Amino acid sequence: MLFEIFLVVFLGILAGLFTGLMPGIHINFVALLLLTSSAFLLQYFSVVALVCFIISMSISHSFFDFIPSIFLSAPNDETALSILPGHKLLMKGNGYAAVRLALIGCYLGLLLLIILVPISLISLPVIYGPAKKYMFFILILASLFLILSDRKKFLAFFIFGLSGILGLATLSLPMKQPLFPLLTGLFGTSMLFITIQQKVRLPKQKISELGIEKKETTKILGASVIASFFCSFLPGLGASQAAVLGSDMGGKISRRGFLVLLGSISTLVTALNFVAIYAISKPRSGTAIVVSKLLETFSLKYLIMFSLIMIIVGGISFVLALLIAKIFAKNIEKINYSKTSLFILLFLILMSVIFSGWLGLIVLVTATALGILCQIKGIRKMHLMGCIMLPVILYYL
């Protein structure tokens, strides 16, 4: 049994590496594949082993995901906000340092799990029931707070509203994987399009280490704990918005600090999604849903085992991701950045058509146009998450 667990954890790290580095491949897709082939896989592996694989893959994915997000401007929804601060550092030759900051955040987030698991176990069952009754108001308040915190409030509201309507229309279509072309268009292909149009050339990348002040670290850790806790049970609120809420709550945070915060929240939320299955029997992510369907009883013994696995996987992923980031940094200037961006753009268009058909292509084009508009008008990209927030708010109406 122990050997089986070691094997699946190792395979999970490799799977997370692949899904993290490949733009467009989401772990939810891999987890769904596992669920549909579970009858076959259970002939060779135990249910617990399959669950350990999914958890390892999810955690390692959250680390490796920052590499294409920062170096290639090809994020997923969770790392979308890393693009702008990460890109700015990349254009100054500090891409490796940007990834390192995000990875430090990821690992710090996992260590915060030691505090957050007992807090979540005690408080989530108490808070969740009453919070559900007022979910509509909580989500409206959170959205308004985010819009009003922007300098260009009217434009932020306009972008939030438009993306919300786009999200409502997309999620009502009889289409597979609607979130893929939607989020890829809003956050990925829009950025790639601008990169190609501006014929961006990457400067030589340094293998440098940028730090943040101790005072800021404390602010970031505090903001991570609060933001991640709420994100673990509030629907529609992703790591990106939680990071902005957290940074607004914690006071002014530097660009570097924001990368650490985003890394921390991204991994912590991934981990807490599994804790929520035990605490309130509510899986909050695609992979958590698959875990809850595979594992009929989620006991405390499993929770402790999975938490330990997450921390170990995090440590290994941190070291591996730094190594891969160094390779990227040393070689990326040799690559024609515009051509690479074009290749990734075409790849993402192809993936959208494969996953979601011709409807997915229409969604992708529309979402890309909206993402470009948001970028040109200088509005924070997190308002594009209205595509998820508005449908969720209306669900609770």
Next chain:
Amino acid sequence: MSLEKVSLIISFVGIILLLFLSQNLEPKLVKISEINDKMTDSYVKIKGNLTEIRSLEGMQILNINDGTESISAVIYTKANLTKGAELEIQGKVVRYRSSLEIEAQKIKEI
């Protein structure tokens, strides 16, 4: 024409088109016996007789039989339905534990 104007026009036209399609596009009508694992995550339309209703917290599970086979359809709102009613259901095919079921999005009494 500037990129800003082009992206604004495409955004508006795209959203209007998608809103239109979301109201008018319907999935293919299939027999329940034809629903298999390959159709997981796809949208389908079925027509059949409501043979059983079970109410759970926050959802209702409907058992539908179209003469070829039966399937469960899950709805997350309270619907006023009576056993024996002829229903048309549109939704997504999902796997729950060892069986396939439909996460219903639209239900119409025929």
